[in-house]
Amino acid sequence: MERYCRECGKLIYGRSDKLYCDDSCRNSYNNSREREYRIEIEAINQSLKRNFKILKELTNRGKRRVSKEILTSLGFDFRYFTSIRREKGGKIVMQCYNYSYVNGSNGSVYISIKNN
Numbered sequence: 397m398e399r400y401c402r403e404c405g406k407l408i409y410g411r412s413d414k415l416y417c418d419d420s421c422r423n424s425y426n427n428s429r430e431r432e433y434r435i436e437i438e439a440i441n442q443s444l445k446r447n448f449k450i451l452k453e454l455t456n457r458g459k460r461r462v463s464k465e466i467l468t469s470l471g472f473d474f475r476y477f478t479s480i481r482r483e484k485g486g487k488i489v490m491q492c493y494n495y496s497y498v499n500g501s502n503g504s505v506y507i508s509i510k511n512n
């Protein structure tokens with residue numbers, strides 16, 4: 397069966413498990429894949445960092461209850477958090493690093509700091 401280099405698409409000669417024509421193609425393929433991973437991960441890390449900063453600044457100013465609209469207007473991205481848990485009674489608690497928040501039924505978000 398003919399095989400083609402993952403990087404440049406040229407026909408590969410030699411061992412049947414070869415995926416690239418040479419080291420240069422293998423390195424180039426792996427580097428671009430790593431770059432792709434980094435870009436995707438970095439975008440999510442930026443959102444988590446922004447969420448963290450918003451929670452930190454609000455609590456530093458003494459705000460523990462804030463509306464979802466305000467959080468959204470500050471750039472908070474509700475899709476991203478570092479963990480989630482369901483407490484006894486069904487309350488869902490999202491964690492963004494050392495900050496926790498709960499969505500209240502009234503459109504408010506309740507923030508707390510986890511000290512450890």
Ligand SMILES: [Zn+2]
Pocket residue numbers: 401402403404405406416417418421
């Ligand atoms: Zn190649």
